[in-house]
Amino acid sequence: MNVITRGIRNAFRNMIRTLSITVILGLSIGLSLVMLIANQAVANKIASVKASIGNTISISPAGFTPGSSANNALTTNELNSVKTIAHVTNLTEVLTDRLHNANATLPSRFPFDNTSSNGNNTTSLSSPIKLNVNRGGNGPRIFINGGGNLPSNFSLPVSIIGTTDPSNVNSNAITITSGSTIDAGKSTHNALVSTSMAAKNDMKVGSTFTAYGTTLTVKGIFTGDSTSAVANDVIVSLPTEQQLSGQTGVVTGAVATVDSIDNLDATTTAIQNKLGSAANVTNAVTEANNTISPLNSVKTITLYSLIGAVAAGSMIILMTMVMIVRERRREIGVIKAIGASNLRVMTQFMAESVTFTLLGAVVGIIGGVLAGNPITKLLVSNSTNAGARGPGGGFRHGGGFGPGHAFASFHSGIANISASIGWDIILYGLAAAVIIALIGSALASFFIAKIRPAEVMRAE
Amino acid sequence: MLQVTDVQRTFKSGDTTVTAVGGVNFKIPEGKFASIVGQSGSGKTTLLSLLGGLDKPTSGSIEVDGQDITKMHDHQLIGYRCRKIGFVFQQYNLVPNLTAIENVMLPMEFAKVPVAKRQARAKELLAQVELSEDQMKRKPGRLSGGQQQRVAIARALANSPALILADEPTGNLDSQTGKMIFDLLHSLSRSQNTTIVVVTHDLSIAGKTDKVFRLKDGKLVR
């Protein structure tokens, strides 16, 4: 029996009180922990989003608005001048178009533009993307004004992307799963199709399909980092697409790679100056910042909640200890009278309050560990709702290249947020509990010091 | 040997000054059993607190075994109370969450007696005050007043103090139990050669002590 065991034993002196303090402290410690877990998860995510920002610059035609048929494309000539700008190490140019299935019926109001000069934006391909009408189902949705359904033979227009870099489409790195890639520099009749597209249209390497009235051969089949984001895509070389669609020298967008992320902003400005008002030049930093901003607010909220929960826990234990000291005033006087120092009495009460908080910590840590991940996900998905809308595959219009896609990829990354709960979190929890306990017993200690042992000689 | 010289204790309450103890002189030789009697409010408890180092006199000196406790620092007083004094209170004042034997071990812990010795000594003392083995393991809430007061006496004796101070130790007990407690204190002062000072209202008890001090308005009267 020593001062510590006495303190621990005193913590169980009044079981109802012990139980309620344990529960309340458990809630506050659990909440602190959840907030800490969420805060860390979000901070990690922000860091990884920032780290994933490539040193690339997006160039798209100025005044580009999705769904508009009056977009002024850029030209290869204009973009050639970009290649000479300092720090630009690579330039990927893209011409994107949409093809609708020749046998499918489009709803009368379905916005669809014929960008090709030959006016023959048809294909034999059916889109692998299934659109859900109005509010039904998950994934891509379409809302039909006044209700109703899509025609039964409806097929979403397919994206055809002519690119100078077939290893990458709309910021998604792609992997060839069968066949081989295409020669990006030549006008050929070869194409790459997504695995979904191949499956939907029953194609293998070597199969053929038509686009713009021309027969193309499947040279390879690919998947992307995000399978759904590239599902609706057909990739051909830039010269092929320019020739097929009759848009010689035209591009709808480009990505410039810069030698170092430090030169990103300066180079962005240089490109913008070079291209003038004809182009929108943005880099991923701006886009990432937009994406991160809801995460930042989650981070702030969780930080304040963490502070609040720790403060609440400290207040609870502080009040409890003051209450207990007042209740045991006589007892404290007695043990002081028979030879206990203030320090010894304080140590005993600290042992008691540490016991309370450790009990609370056990409850709180179990609760926090269980709730940490779901709550983090909930907080993040609520605040980034706009981005969690599934793949926007079917809605890329015309030169569907630029910020929107970068967004999509950042957002899908955010949806994958997960809180990691390691031993360090549990140790933080325990350390926080002990700190809370010690802070909580500080005021009690002050009251203990003020109790005069002479008081015990007098009845209450 | 306990020597009290010109001890005065005044309290300030508001503008008025209350003189609880006003210039007291006396000597009690070692091993003697003394009692303090007097009307309510005459300063008995105040005087006892001063002797026990719970409170400091406004002026005067109190020598215990040749040491003036009025000149001690607070931390020295803690040691003094721990090793030299045994207290017995009217309200028993045992620690409710500790068993009888743990209560007796408590002052030994404060005096840094080795753990191994504490339990044996506590048992021995409780046996001396005639507590059964079963009663030793009980908490104060499950002991009678008389039993609690006997535990308190055993606790007061734990560190073999030079001086035992008891403030109305029989005040809450019936006369028969009170007499038993008193006899216990009496025999202890004989066998252990401990000086005992008892405050009491019971003149029949006071009559049996070696020395009786009468307090009136904070002063000793003949």
Ligand SMILES: Nc1ncnc2c1ncn2[C@@H]1O[C@H](COP(=O)(O)OP(=O)(O)OP(=O)(O)O)[C@@H](O)[C@H]1O
């Ligand atoms: N802390 C204090 N502040 C002011 N006055 C006090 C204080 N303590 C005691 N007194 C006063 O000192 C006087 C002596 O009190 P004390 O308790 O010593 O009397 P007592 O002889 O023990 O009485 P009783 O037999 O009723 O216990 C009383 O008038 C009391 O009001």
Ligand SMILES: [Mg+2]
């Ligand atoms: Mg009194």
